[in-house]
Structures are given as structure tokens and as C-alpha cells.
Amino acid sequence: xxxxFATYGSLIVAMMLAAMLALSLYLPLLAGQLSxxxxxxxxxxxxxxxxxxxxxxxxxxxxxxxxxRLGAHEILRFPxxxxxxxxxxxxxxxxxxxxxxLAVALGLPALRLRGIYLLLATIAFxxxxxxxxxxxxxxxxxxxxxxIPQPFASQLxxxxxVVPLLVLSAFFVYRLERxxxxxAFTAIREDELAAAAMGINLTYHKVxxxxxxxxxxxxxGVISAHSINTWNSRQGTFDAGIAYLAFVLIGGxxxxxxxxxxxxxxxxxxxxxxxIAAIPGLPPALAQLLKDGRLIxxxxxxVLGTIFFPQGLIRPNLFRRRKFEATRQVPGQV
Amino acid sequence: MSLPxxxxxxLNGLAIGSVYAMFAIGYTLIFSILRIINFAHAAxxxxxxxxxxxxxGSAFGYNGLLKNSALPIHLPFLLAAxxxxxxxxxxxxxxxxxxxxxxxxxGADPLLSLVSSLGVAVVIVNVIQYLVGAENYSYPAHPxxxxxxxxxxGLGTRRIPVRTVQIVIFGVAVVIMLLLTYWLNRTKTxxxxxxxxxxxxxxxxxxxxxxxxxxxxxxxxGMIGGLSGALIGSSVSIAxxxxxxxxxxxxxxxxxxxxxxxxxxxIVGGVVLGLAEAFVPAQYIAYKDAVxxxxxxxxxxxxxxxxxxxxxxQKV
Amino acid sequence: xxxxxxxxxxxxxxxxxxxLEAEQLTRRFGGLVAVNRVSFDVGExxxxxxxxxxxxxxxxxFNMMTGLxxxxxxxxxxxxxxxxxxxxxxxxxxxxxxxxxxxxxxxNLSALENVMIARxxxxxxxxxxxxxxxxxxxxxxxxxxxxxxxxxDLIGLLGRAHQEARTFPYGDQxxxxxxxxxxxxxxxxxxxxxxxxxxxxxxxxxxxFIRGIRDRFKLTVLLIEHHVPLVMGLCDRIAVxxxxxxxxxxxxxxxxxxxxxxxxxLGAE
Numbered sequence: 001x002x003x004x005f006a007t008y009g010s011l012i013v014a015m016m017l018a019a020m021l022a023l024s025l026y027l028p029l030l031a032g033q034l035s036x037x038x039x040x041x042x043x044x045x046x047x048x049x050x051x052x053x054x055x056x057x058x059x060x061x062x063x064x065x066x067x068x069r070l071g072a073h074e075i076l077r078f079p080x081x082x083x084x085x086x087x088x089x090x091x092x093x094x095x096x097x098x099x100x101x102l103a104v105a106l107g108l109p110a111l112r113l114r115g116i117y118l119l120l121a122t123i124a125f126x127x128x129x130x131x132x133x134x135x136x137x138x139x140x141x142x143x144x145x146x147x148i149p150q151p152f153a154s155q156l157x158x159x160x161x162v163v164p165l166l167v168l169s170a171f172f173v174y175r176l177e178r179x180x181x182x183x184a185f186t187a188i189r190e191d192e193l194a195a196a197a198m199g200i201n202l203t204y205h206k207v208x209x210x211x212x213x214x215x216x217x218x219x220x221g222v223i224s225a226h227s228i229n230t231w232n233s234r235q236g237t238f239d240a241g242i243a244y245l246a247f248v249l250i251g252g253x254x255x256x257x258x259x260x261x262x263x264x265x266x267x268x269x270x271x272x273x274x275x276i277a278a279i280p281g282l283p284p285a286l287a288q289l290l291k292d293g294r295l296i297x298x299x300x301x302x303v304l305g306t307i308f309f310p311q312g313l314i315r316p317n318l319f320r321r322r323k324f325e326a327t328r329q330v331p332g333q334v
Numbered sequence: 335m336s337l338p339x340x341x342x343x344x345l346n347g348l349a350i351g352s353v354y355a356m357f358a359i360g361y362t363l364i365f366s367i368l369r370i371i372n373f374a375h376a377a378x379x380x381x382x383x384x385x386x387x388x389x390x391g392s393a394f395g396y397n398g399l400l401k402n403s404a405l406p407i408h409l410p411f412l413l414a415a416x417x418x419x420x421x422x423x424x425x426x427x428x429x430x431x432x433x434x435x436x437x438x439x440x441g442a443d444p445l446l447s448l449v450s451s452l453g454v455a456v457v458i459v460n461v462i463q464y465l466v467g468a469e470n471y472s473y474p475a476h477p478x479x480x481x482x483x484x485x486x487x488g489l490g491t492r493r494i495p496v497r498t499v500q501i502v503i504f505g506v507a508v509v510i511m512l513l514l515t516y517w518l519n520r521t522k523t524x525x526x527x528x529x530x531x532x533x534x535x536x537x538x539x540x541x542x543x544x545x546x547x548x549x550x551x552x553x554x555x556g557m558i559g560g561l562s563g564a565l566i567g568s569s570v571s572i573a574x575x576x577x578x579x580x581x582x583x584x585x586x587x588x589x590x591x592x593x594x595x596x597x598x599x600x601i602v603g604g605v606v607l608g609l610a611e612a613f614v615p616a617q618y619i620a621y622k623d624a625v626x627x628x629x630x631x632x633x634x635x636x637x638x639x640x641x642x643x644x645x646x647x648q649k650v
Numbered sequence: 651x652x653x654x655x656x657x658x659x660x661x662x663x664x665x666x667x668x669x670l671e672a673e674q675l676t677r678r679f680g681g682l683v684a685v686n687r688v689s690f691d692v693g694e695x696x697x698x699x700x701x702x703x704x705x706x707x708x709x710x711x712f713n714m715m716t717g718l719x720x721x722x723x724x725x726x727x728x729x730x731x732x733x734x735x736x737x738x739x740x741x742x743x744x745x746x747x748x749x750x751x752x753x754x755x756x757x758n759l760s761a762l763e764n765v766m767i768a769r770x771x772x773x774x775x776x777x778x779x780x781x782x783x784x785x786x787x788x789x790x791x792x793x794x795x796x797x798x799x800x801x802x803d804l805i806g807l808l809g810r811a812h813q814e815a816r817t818f819p820y821g822d823q824x825x826x827x828x829x830x831x832x833x834x835x836x837x838x839x840x841x842x843x844x845x846x847x848x849x850x851x852x853x854x855x856x857x858x859f860i861r862g863i864r865d866r867f868k869l870t871v872l873l874i875e876h877h878v879p880l881v882m883g884l885c886d887r888i889a890v891x892x893x894x895x896x897x898x899x900x901x902x903x904x905x906x907x908x909x910x911x912x913x914x915x916l917g918a919e
Contacts, residue, residue, distance in 0.1 A: 113638060135620045180790065181776060184770055186767075193754060199834060299454065300453065302449055303453040306437060
């Protein structure tokens with residue numbers, strides 16, 4: 001058991017992070033907004049973590065502590081060698097705020113666009129952010145930032161943070177779909193015009209959904225930066241967005257469980273294939289395909305998914321009956 | 335900036351811009367009849383570049399399934415480019431049949447077609463990577479035979495060298511665009527295509543075979559895309575299969591600049607973007623890639639209907 | 651004027667106040683004038699009909715009154731306040747609810763959810779309150795559910811509350827759309843061709859229904875309708891549009907005999 005977790009610890013954590021990234025795309029989608037902006041906010045969150053932990057509160061090997069200095073004065077000191085979880089939480093808060101601000105700034109103008117135009121704007125945003133981070137010194141330029149400290153002794157240790165986060169975000173989205181604001185999102189997704197005629201402020205709700213997704217992606221970025229140990233502009237790319245889209249499309253775009261299942265299963269899929277590729281006796285061409293074919297698979301899934309299961313595998317009517325029982329009794333019905 | 339340098343930049347800009355324009359027309363053709371953005375166009379572009387490379391008999395490198403292999407034929411560059419473009423056109427038709435037609439038949443939301451085309455693009459580009467690796471491939475030197483690598487314009491002491499490649503690219507692109515415009519406006523099939531673009535239902539009621547014309551459009555779009563890939567490849571070399579995606583995203587900037595679904599718009603947009611990129615000052619050269627995206631972004635926010643304002647627009 | 655109002659006026663009593671006022675409303679599209687300087691008043695509590703041949707500009711007029719289109723010139727006032735520059739959701743908040751000519755229900759959602767969504771403006775709970783099920787949110791959710799059920803009961807669809815809206819027969823969908831609009835607790839209800847696609851019996855029932863909800867909820871009703879007999883029987887006053895212009899305005903009997911109206915409808919109905 002211990003060996004299993006040791007070998008697969010980082011995979012399990014990464015699968016859960018993937019599930020949350022899928023949720024970050026699902027949130028704007030709840031309000032009918034197809035956005036591939038999540039990788040940008042993911043990158044932003046990672047940079048926040050990288051910069052804070054290596055530049056603002058860097059590790060001082062002499063004293064084995066993380067020291068926050070302003071000029072010559074020491075303001076706070078956190079004993080190491082593991083990076084304090086409290087600072088991790090601070091990073092998540094900072095990333096949330098920054099993501100939210102950027103999301104509103106980006107969303108207010110961009111969410112007036114519909115469909116393809118919005119998608120293009122979010123793609124452009126990710127690309128621009130990528131170039132900017134490659135050029136700025138603050139973000140380490142083309143090389144990025146190295147030696148990001150670890151808050152946990154093992155990869156599996158991240159589960160202490162990731163599992164509660166996943167549960168919280170899942171709960172959040174689950175509840176969201178059942179309350180007034182969530183209904184407004186759904187109305188907008190179904191028919192914007194009718195939703196507005198029913199008194200729903202379109203811009204406010206679209207930006208809200210978009211911002212929620214951005215904040216989630218930013219938080220995941222923070223954790224990933226520590227987990228992967230380095231962070232550079234290759235962390236938030238168009239490809240990544242395609243992967244999240246596949247998670248949501250295949251997993252299910254109509255219920256909160258869809259992206260979670262999609263993220264977990266589809267993230268693990270290439271790893272499983274890689275495992276299969278290691279089976280001796282396989283023709284090398286096939287083995288190579290299985291090993292590097294992650295994106296080919298996601299791409300194929302996107303094509304097949306749109307044709308054969310546009311609503312994804314996990315569909316709300318799978319639960320419909322249970323959902324009826326759970327809702328309050330309609331007066332007059334037995 | 336000295337005058338000769340200025341002219342050189344302008345000519346560079348025009349050359350690249352004309353290919354952007356040609357490439358963008360591929361998007362426009364499909365958007366105008368199906369109202370979808372075909373992201374796979376970027377992959378077709380890449381395929382065109384790689385097909386042409388292979389057809390000139392050049393060898394593939396150290397990675398990928400087909401490492402160190404080469405086709406036993408050695409076509410001269412321009413012929414290879416044409417054949418490569420034709421092959422790209424065929425692939426485009428296959429994509430239409432396999433990915434777009436089923437969605438059309440199910441009456442699917444155009445956004446689903448877009449997502450599907452994203453999938454196709456990613457598959458193709460990664461298959462290329464799997465087959466031939468991600469290295470840089472340069473076309474054989476002197477792709478244009480005996481023409482010198484640069485021709486000097488200008489008089490007397492002010493001689494402005496322009497790479498032959500740029501001239502050829504510009505020339506080919508202009509010819510193609512003229513042919514296309516002629517075809518769309520003067521021939522029966524071309525006019526039928528414009529009819530579908532205006533109103534698909536009425537067009538089919540008038541007996542226009544929409545299905546066949548859609549196939550034809552995809553073929554043409556693929557050919558143009560593939561040819562653009564070959565041309566760009568000969569100008570800057572192929573920097574791995576993802577260079578097509580990056581080019582493809584820039585093509586999107588062009589069509590938004592010019593207005594979705596508008597061919598003259600694509601031409602204007604292409605030239606504008608080409609010139610904008612050519613004039614990026616040297617110290618900001620790292621940001622050059624972002625120019626297209628910044629343009630795209632600003633256009634979407636400020637004037638989504640494009641510079642020429644001819645496009646369909648849905649806003650809240 | 652309704653006979654009642656006329657009696658009131660004769661006896662020197664003030665007329666009922668004006669609910670909706672359109673003044674010189676005009677809408678141009680390029681070279682075309684879809685609506686040309688149309689002015690009329692709708693009194694509180696009236697059932698006001700807007701009729702005219704196809705293409706007369708009725709829906710454009712409606713759209714200008716519900717925030718979907720801006721007038722090129724002219725104004726629309728509701729209870730004194732200018733609404734022609736407001737967004738559709740702002741107009742809904744002012745108490746104007748509408749239905750659509752082509753039925754715009756939230757098809758994939760249940761009948762109950764459709765009606766509950768329209769309670770949006772009368773509830774306040776936000777994301778945090780909702781997620782944590784704080785007391786306010788719980789109360790509002792309960793109330794929303796109850797209110798929606800009441801309205802579904804009113805139209806007889808309570809038994810099928812959880813059925814997807816798009817699966818309902820046409821007539822039920824129309825009534826569902828009206829119930830949804832009623833959930834907004836409007837003071838002015840705008841109905842865009844509510845009887846389209848109905849047979850004579852259904853139109854009769856609809857007529858009775860509309861009068862019923864006008865009385866019960868103290869509404870003013872403005873409706874576009876193509877079917878002239880329905881309008882004649884139901885409306886207190888009628889405005890007739892042709893080629894974007896108002897060609898007649900008044901009680902049904904007057905309008906019915908107006909030569910301009912007969913001219914416009916030559917051959918129709």
C-alpha cells in the first residue's frame with residue numbers, strides 16, 4: 001500500500017488538480033460561456049506562488065528558515081526546511097485576488113462577445129500572457145523560476161491540501177447549481193434573451209461565473225507550482241486548455257460531477273497507456289504512440305465526443321430520478 | 335529609420351502579409367458557408383509544409399517514427415508545393431467528411447464544430463510530431479532554382495535587397511487571390527458558393543448542391559492552407575509542427591481584423607498584420623509573437639465586426 | 651376608452667391613470683422605417699391590443715418597449731419613467747414582463763425551474779448565502795418554490811412540474827410562458843401573439859384566462875395578436891398598425907368599422 005502511494009502519489013494529486021481545472025472551465029460554461037482562459041489564470045497562480053516563495057519569502061539556508069525581509073529588516077521568519085502551509089494559504093489568497101481582478105478586467109469587455117468571439121478572446125489572452133511572462137524578469141523570463149520550495153515531504157503530502165480543496169470546490173459547484181445564482185447561470189446558458197427578459201443581469205452573472213473559474217484555476221496553479229518545483233511560461237498553454245475542454249466535454253458538461261470524473265479519468269488515461277506501453281513485446285511504434293500520444297488522444301476524444309456524446313458521459317438525467325426524490329415534495333403530489 | 339530599411343520592412347511586411355491573407359482566406363471560405371471557424375486549418379497549413387518538404391526528397395531527422403527516412407522522389411520546390419497543396423486539400427475533404435458532416439447532420443451547435451476542429455488540429459499536429467519529430471526543418475537551398483537569393487531593387491546607390499523568396503511568396507499569394515476572386519465572382523460554381531454563404535436554405539431550394547459545394551470549399555481551403563504552409567516553410571523554415579498552430583492563431587487575428595466571412599477583409603487584415611509585425615522595433619522583438627494576439631484581442635473588444643465592418647456579429 | 655372609463659369621464663371623475671405611454675416611437679433600419687412615429691397610451695388595468703397585418707411593425711414596437719431594440723427616436727414611458735434606454739433586465743425589474751412570439755422557454759429545464767427562474771428579481775440571496783444555506787437563502791428558496799408551484803397550479807401543470815419544458819404540448823408551453831412571466835409579479839404584461847397556433851376553442855380559453863389573470867393580479871395587459879376576432883372580444887382598446895404607422899386607435903367597435911382598418915386587412919380574416 002505504501003509503495004503504491006509512493007509511486008503514484010504525485011499522479012493521484014495531479015489527477016485531483018486536473019479535476020479542479022476542469023471545474024474551472026465548467027464554471028463559465030454553466031453560464032453558457034465557452035472559455036479557454038483557465039490556463040492563463042493557472043499560470044498566474046503558479047507565478048504568484050513561485051515569486052512569493054522564492055523572491056518575497058526566500059529560503060535562507062544558513063538559518064534553515066523562510067525569511068521575509070524589507071530592505072535590511074527582517075519582518076517575519078518561518079522555520080523550514082518545509083515551506084509553511086500558512087504561507088501556502090497566503091499564496092492562494094493572493095492568487096485568488098489577482099485572478100479575480102484580472103478576470104473582471106478581462107471579462108467585462110470580453111463577455112459581451114458571444115460564442116466564437118469570446119473563445120478567440122480567451123485564446124488570445126492566454127497567448128499574450130505567455131509571451132509577457134517569457135519576457136518579464138519578474139517571472140524569470142524564458143527560463144522561468146526554479147527551486148520552488150515544497151510544503152510537504154512527499155508528493156502524496158499534497159493530498160492534505162488538495163483533497164479538501166477538491167471536496168470544497170465540488171461542494172461549491174454542486175450547491176451553486178441548486179441556488180438562485182446558479183439558476184440564473186443556467187437560464188443564461190439556455191436562452192440569454194429570455195433570461196434577460198426575466199430580470200437577470202447578463203453581464204454581472206457572466207462575469208461572476210468567469211471569475212469563479214479564474215479563481216479556481218489560480219488556486220490550482222499555486223499548488224502545482226510547488227508540486228512541480230519549477231514554473232515557466234510552458235505551464236499555461238493553449239494545449240492545456242484543450243485538455244481541460246476534453247475533460248469537461250467527455251466527462252460531462254451538464255453536471256458538476258462530469259468535469260471531476262473527466263479530469264480524474266482522462267488525466268490518468270495517458271499514464272495508464274504509458275504503463276501499457278512498458279509491456280515488453282509491444283511493437284515499438286505502438287509503444288511510442290502510447291507514450292507520447294496524450295494530446296492525440298485528447299484531440300480524438302474531442303472529435304468523437306462532439307459527435308457521439310455532446311453532453312458527455314455523466315449526464316444529469318442519470319440522477320434525475322434521485323434528484324426528484326431529493327427535492328421538496330410538490331404540494332398535491334403523493 | 336533609413337529609407338532603404340523602411341522599404342525593406344514594408345516589402346517584408348507585404349510578403350508575409352500576403353501569405354497571412356491567403357491563409358486567412360481559407361478560414362473565411364469555410365466560415366462564410368458554414369458559419370464555423372475551422373481550427374484544423376492551422377493543421378492543414380502544417381501538413382502542407384511537411385508534405386512539400388517530403389516531396390522535395392528531403393530527409394527527416396532524428397526523432398519520430400519516420401526518422402532518417404526520405405521519399406525517393408525529388409521534386410523541384412514549386413512542383414512539390416503544388417502537390418503538397420493538393421494533398422492538403424484531400425486531407426481537408428477527409429476532415430469534412432469525418433468530423434464536420436456528422437455534426438451538420440445532427441444539427442449541432444456551431445460551437446461543437448469548433449471544438450471538434452480544435453480536436454482535429456491537435457490530433458494532426460501531434461501525429462506529425464509522432465512521425466517526424468519536432469525539429470527544425472529547412473527546405474533545400476535555392477528552392478527557386480536558378481534565381482538569385484536576393485534581387486536588388488532601387489536605383490543607383492540606394493539598392494534595396496529583397497529576398498527572392500519574399501517576392502515569390504508575394505507573387506504566388508497575389509495570383510491565388512486574384513484567381514479566387516475571379517472564380518467567386520465570375521464562374522457559376524463560385525457564384526453558387528456565394529449564394530450559399532448568403533442563405534443556405536434558399537440556395538439549396540434553388541437546386542444548388544450544397545453538399546458538393548461544401549466539399550469543394552473544403553478542398554480549396556485546404557489547398558490554399560497547404561500552399562501557404564509550403565511558402566512560409568520555404569521562407570522561414572519549419573520550426574516544428576506547432577509552428578502551424580501559432581500561425582493558425584495569427585490567422586484568426588487576421589480574420590477578426592478584416593471581419594469574419596469577408597474575403598477582401600481577410601486580404602486587408604493580412605496585409606495590416608504583416609506590416610504591423612514587420613515594424614516591431616528591434617528591442618521588442620520578443621513580443622513579436624504577441625502582436626497578433628494583442629491585435630486580435632483589441633479588435634474583439636473594440637470592433638469585433640472587423641475593420642471593414644462587413645461581418646456578422648452577435649453581441650449581447 | 652372603455653365604457654366604464656367613459657362613464658367616469660362623463661360624471662367628471664378622473665380617468666384611470668396611464669400605465670404605458672409611447673410617444674412618437676420610430677425605428678429605422680438602414681433605409682427602411684419599420685415603426686413610424688407611433689404614439690398611444692395604455693391605461694392601468696386595461697387589456698390593450700396591438701394588431702395589424704404581418705410586417706406592420708408590431709414586434710418591433712414590442713421590442714422597443716422591452717429593451718431589445720432602441721428606438722431611433724421617440725420615447726416610451728412606464729408610469730412616468732423613461733424606459734426606452736433600459737436593458738431588458740432593468741425593464742423586467744420595473745414590472746414589465748413579456749412572452750415571445752416564438753416561445754422562449756428554457757427548453758431543457760423543467761416547468762418548475764422555468765417559473766422559479768423568473769422569481770430572480772424578487773429574491774436577493776447571493777452566492778455565499780446560497781451555498782451555505784443561510785436562513786435568508788433558505789427562506790427565499792422555500793418561497794420561490796411555493797410561488798412557482800402556485801403559478802403552475804393556476805395553469806394546471808402542477809402535476810407535471812418536473813417535466814422538461816420542451817416536451818410539453820404547444821398550448822401548454824404557451825401557458826407556461828405566461829406563468830413564467832407572472833412569476834415576475836409584473837404590473838404590465840406584454841404578450842406577443844399568445845394565441846398563435848391555437849384552435850378556436852383554445853383561443854376562447856386563452857381569452858378567458860387572460861381576463862382572469864388581469865383581474866386576479868391587477869395587471870395591465872398589452873398584447874400583439876394576429877387573430878382579429880380574439881382581439882375584438884378580449885381587448886378594452888385596440889391600436890391598429892400598418893406599414894409601421896398607427897392607423898386607428900379606440901374601442902373594438904370603432905376600430906372594426908374604421909375604413910382604414912378594413913382596407914389594411916382586405917382579404918385577411
